[in-house]
Amino acid sequence: MQWDLVCNNAWKMPFSMSVYFLGVLTGSFVSGVLSDRFGRKAILFVTMAVQTGFNVLQVFSSSWEIFCLVNFLIGIGQISNYVAAFVLGSELLGKSIRITYCTLGVGISYAFGYMFLPLVAYFIRSWKMLLFTLSLVGLIYIPLWWFIPESPRWLLSKGRVQEAEAIFHHIAKTNGITLPEVLFSDLELEDIKDKNIKSFSITHLIKTHNIRSITIINLIVWFILAIGYYGLSLNTPNLHGDDYLNCFISGAIEIPANLAAWFFLQKFSRKLSLSGSLFFGGIVLFFVQLIPSSISILATMLVMIGKLANTCAFAIIYTYTAELYATVIRNTSVGVCLMASRLGSIISPYFFYLGAYYEFLPYILMGSLTVFSALLILLLPETINFPLPDTIDQMQRMKGFKNAWNHRYYLNTNETTTEVNCMAIKKEEL
Template identity: 70%
Template sequence: MRDYDEITAFLGEWGPYQKLIFFLLSLSIFPNGFCGLSIVFVGDVPEHRCLIPGNLNLSEAWLNRTIPLVQERDKLQYSKCSRYRLDVIMNLSATFPDSDSFNMSEVEQEPCLDGWEYSKEQYISTIVSEWDLVCNNDWKGPLSMSVFFLGVLVGTFITGQLSDRFGRKAVLFGTMAVQTGFTMIQVFSPKWEIFCLLNFFVGVGQISNYVAAFVLGSEVLGKSVRVIYSTLGVCISYAIGYMFLPLIAYFIRSWRMLLLTLSLPGLLYIPLWWFIPESPRWLLLKGRIQEAEGIIRLIAKKNGVIPPAVIFTDLELEDIKAKSVQSYTIIHLVKTYNIRAITIINLLVWMILSIEYYGLSLNTPNLNGDAYLNCFFSAAIEVPAYTAAWLLLQRFSRRFSLSGALFLGGLVLFFIQLVPSNLSILTTMLVMVGKFVITSAFSMVYVYTAELYPTVVRNMGVGVSTMASRTGSIISPYFVYLGAYNELLPFILMGGLTILSAILVLFFPETINIPLPETIDQMQNIKCFKSRTSCSNRDNFDKGETTEKCDGY
């Protein structure tokens, strides 16, 4: 019995219509790049110190001494969260006109009771300066990012169900509207709590749009184009959008105007509704056969080929529907010894990868040098990273390619602490190398995970892995938060975790040039674990009747 790909083979793999869909779907991911990481600039912390009321009758010399000097990051600078008691300063200024004649270490300190004064050198405003998210409230900054990633987690969970029920196209454009609309509403946030709530819905739309475009492209495009679409198409479009973020943020220094500007391109995608089709596969599964055939005939017309008079026979339609029946649950991902070990390691690797990727992306303002250039380089490095991942997947071992990339990335990040503080450019270069290999690894792990799991639970396996990844992204802002206390601590922690994940990947079986398993019984065994059946079962394994092997797997 022919499957869908065989039935529609007459359309060709790379005709004019497939090229158009490839381009339009990739283009739909473009806004995700700058909206998803806009918090890098929207939530950055400007230089600040306690506000001193202007109605105090103090000389300029005494005003300059109202803020204590503290040792921070190997240099002496004004305290950000405390000042000397102003009533004491007023009395001292009357007694000692020469401020240098008094030792300020004897004066009691107090918190910033009148608020803070923020530097306007880099930003006109951010959510931090708008709502004073500093000192005792500095935990609110990372939480703003985590709430966004919590929305991403929820979006990941509901996207598949919405897509299966309402269609790929409807979810794609619906979630694009959610992302664009809630970003626009964020501009008018009256307080931090409202901003966070809206940020949650922006996160839901952001990931749902990405996943819907990924699924729709995978179902409309042919086999030979899907790998290129999932690595070079979708991912590079995201990276290019990410590259535009620092360019726009450089010219717009107010967070409200920045968010409004970043949301406007979403309106330009409305006309795509009339060019992007619904997935014929989904229509067939829903019994909408005439609509599916109409789209297939349209593709044939655009490609200049003549379709057969009868595209699907009754038996083929029944077979396609039968194959879509899902009788497996999430329990099957941990039901047997082998698949349980693969799932646990896989979830850890995905979570660590997400911590590293978003930790490095969100940490760009903390690097030495220009924040806008650092962010641009962090985005630009993703384009060759995705290309490198595609080349590695074509030619080399999955296991050693992914493990090698993770080990190199972890090593680079871990040893940043050894770079002398006066070589800040070298530190930035090492961070970019780390971002390069982590991005490549993130792209490779999608393909590797899909090949590890059998067809009957493949979508479920990738979906659960993605949810683990989103859990890591929720944690990642707090890794960046540690940089406020020690700028090297985030790199030490991320480097150590990445090396751990590189070791875990070595336990996976190799999948390159090996047929994809169809059932759980046909899965390869995880390496370095003893088999639970005897070698007499080898013949049965070759027939696909058992999962166990006796050759070291």
């Protein structure tokens, strides 16, 4: 094995993955702040270039240390473009299609990429050639620069009204709708400028009791979700059966998981959908310890079902978190929540080392944490059937931690000119 990653050096294999997730952790914070300051589109394409470029450079790593350093930089680029793309799509699309994008669009695309990996790896056994081949896929993004617009919500939050109006008119033309030449009155423009032209820092995520409570709960839940998701994913080679087939199934299971997330978000409340998925996934992991070693394939099936529920919850929480926060801090909030999840992902490669003390201890711990997070979700506000808040003012009208058990959540849509115009374009309330 290259770089002698066996015996006394066996710890280097999971450590290299932890270094990658450390890069993801850094990128989660940096990309959120930069995207809220410089725009969703610019950060999306810059970080995609970073990821693709360093993927190619990693092929030429001369030592394990260099490999880890480049892995860290790849992690920064990978999560940064993922967050920027997710938030950009959430802000460009209407409510009904937004849910489809966040679950089926993002989730199933990721699942196909996941399934593609073991198929390519089966035929290309050299890790350098495999990495180089997969890196070339990143070049597909270049022509998309001319087709993807900037978020009009972000433009309005920065006072760049004319650019936002141009995008509104383009969207309206595409949908066969005629809008008035002037979308905003002088009074509305002044209101937008007063509310949104100032910069919003990460401290706004903890500035008031309601927002602070929402943020703390989200951080805990994202952290636990990452431990479960990446712990189960990285443990795939240790399951019964062929490694390539298990990896393929682990990716394929994400398709029904995202379909389930889409269905739940369409038919049920956000809290019920997310809490139910987490609770089911946690309970399933408890049952793994009850399966005799003689029928290990059944244990593998339960692990895959647990991963399905965990993946479903991950798809839902992206949508839920984006709906909880105002436009001016939405990208920062998603980035910070991803930071918490990456703290979980950093320790996830070592989680199954606890099996040395008791074989089923990792599953018991993951099951317990997942059920705990399911209960925490019940303390958050509900966002279904409410427009996305654009300002901190509107966000604070959502009743938070203290009143999470009643349903007196409301937003004054008349104060949000963005919602009114988007409603005209999409013929539906965002």
